[in-house]
Amino acid sequence: MSAGERLPGTPDPMHRWPGAGGVMIAGDTWGDPRGPLVVLQHGGGQTRHAWKGAGESLGRSGYHAVAFDARGHGDSDWAEPDDYGPDFMVEDLRCVAQALGSDNPILVGASMGGGVSLLAIGMGEVDAKALVLVDMAPKMEPEGQRKIQEFMAQKPDGFDTLDEVAEAIANYQPHRKRPRNLDGLVKNVRLGANGKYRWHWDPARRKSHVPGSPIYRQRLHDAAENLSLPTLLVRGGLSDVLSEAGAQSFLEQCPQAEYVSVKDAAHMVAGDRNDIFAGAVIEFLGRVAPAGEMAE
Helix, strand or coil: CCCEEECCCCCCCCEEEEEEHCCCEEEEECCCCCCCCCEEEECCCHHHHHHHHHHHHHHHCEEEEEEEECCCCCCCCCCCCCCHHHHHHHHHHHHHHCCCCCCCCCCEEECHHHHHHHHHCCCCCCCECCCCEECCCCCCCCCHHHHHHHHHHCCCCCCCCHHHHHHHHHHHHHCCCCCHHHHHHHHEEEEEECCEHHHHHHCCCCCCCCCHHHHHHHHHHHHHHHCCCCCCEEEECCCCCCHHHHHHHHHHHHCCCEEECCCCCCCCCCHCCCHHHHHHHHHHHHHHHCCCCCCC
């Protein structure tokens, strides 16, 4: 199943790989395949396209960057309703890294993707060289998470026009200027059988994975206890999802971690200020996992 027909202008994925249980995972890559692999994982309700600018910057800097649509998102397959938990996504991550020939990738994850990255390392499923968490830590703000869930739950039957889609996004991200050209929205929605525009994701995934649940947050906290690799936490200075107190709590738990707060960015840090975000990540990786090292 899918959310509907892909709209004209939606970019085709460069690659597809089999993930957990045979679910096909769609992704794009940038840079020299001989460079260190950097796996970019998006947040809930996003797609691989959120990382395009960062992926291109990493590719120009000598890394082999890959961004893929999480199961149930974008151009990746939908899964069975009970197969959307974080452990399935950890296995998808491991499958993609293996398909690209890397036993020790660099993991960069935003929000949901950050949780997957943290669990993958903390549970010993992926032997990563370095970790970058983007506006995500074990201690998150319930109010910010509530706003995300409300945004994703609106208009379950779909939007009548792309203008309505743009309005919904603008209401959720008031700090961004609303684009005049709506062409960029086509990759985020599908045209349903009822003629309405629906988000690209499987609504069933929201029922099986609740990011604010105490059990999940405890799993993230326990995983963070096992971190010993070079780690960078990037927070959006305007974020209402990860507070400064939440960031400092993680830094106390993981004293080896470095920290960057991006002043003019909210929860979608890479989308708000990709120039600062990509520069900070490349500078960090240049010290802890230089691009001159050949992929292993």
